[in-house]
Amino acid sequence: MRTKLGGVLVALIAAAVLAALSMFVVDQRQHAIVFRLGEIVDIKTSPGLYLKLPIVDNVRYFDTRILTLDTAEPERFITSEKKNVLVDLFVKWRIVDVRQYYISVGGDEMRAQTRLSQTINSSLRDEFGNRTVHDVVSGERDQIMEFMRDRANEDASKIGVQVIDVRLKRVDLPQEVSESVYRRMEAERKRVANELRSTGAAESEKIRADADRQREVIIADAYSEAQRIKGEGDAKAAAIYARAYEQNPEFYAFYRSLEAYRVGLGSRSDVLVLDPNSEFFKYLKSPARPAK
Secondary structure, three states: OHHHHHHHHHHHHHHHHHHHHHEEEEOOOEEEEEEEOOEEEEEEOOOEEEEOOOOOEEEEEEEOOOEEEEOOOOEEEEOOOOOEEEEEEEEEEEEOOHHHHHHHHOOOHHHHHHHHHHHHHHHHHHHHHOOOHHHHHHHOHHHHHHHHHHHHHHHHHHHOEEEEEEEEEEEEOOHHHHHHHHHHHHHHHHHHHHHHHHHHHHHHHHHHHHHHHHHHHHHHHHHHHHHHHHHHHHHHHHHHHHHHHHHOHHHHHHHHHHHHHHHHHOOOOOOOOOOOOOHHHHHHHOOOOOOO
């Protein structure tokens, strides 16, 4: 009885081992290649449970998620102006053809990243060599990244991978170049500022001259209008005086004498030398009530 139980246990263990050696699982993050005596006999790209020949077949898994190639140190490139720039970038890529990937780089992620890095580095040197510092810093940065992605993909397809994106994280000038560029930019900004100041001063003079001219015209017009109104007032006053004289000459003479006294004797500093019998004192000596 004990012998039979031991045999069953051994058979179960053997069956479990055989099942473990005959089955393998591929999840949604992986692709798998089945090798038989070193040769590729099958490729599994869908997640699931699969069978293989035990001992004879072996399975190798490949991560198909998006991977990142990030440069450890910024690379130095030369622009069309022969200026050095430091470029820091990263690349997003993934395996799309696991067979080609294995054949080309032996399924080695480091070899694949080295291949991509060389391709992108070479392409960047060509692109930067045809562009100015301004182009690579701001003007055509998006175009460069798009071109780099397309060009890298042409070579990446040969090793079974796809370049998802190429991003320039930072494009800087070396310290010695930054200082010279800063000085040149400072001089350029000063030149522009001086031009604006000169233009502003010229415009200010024109505005001030025009304002002065308008002021003179306004004053002249106002003086002319004042003289006209004054003339009209004098004419009306003369007409009133004339009518008053016609109505009562004696009262008019009395009124005019009072006006003369007010003007002639109104100030203590005025000195008049007159004959006491002068007509000027007519109403002072014998003031008479004017006739109505």
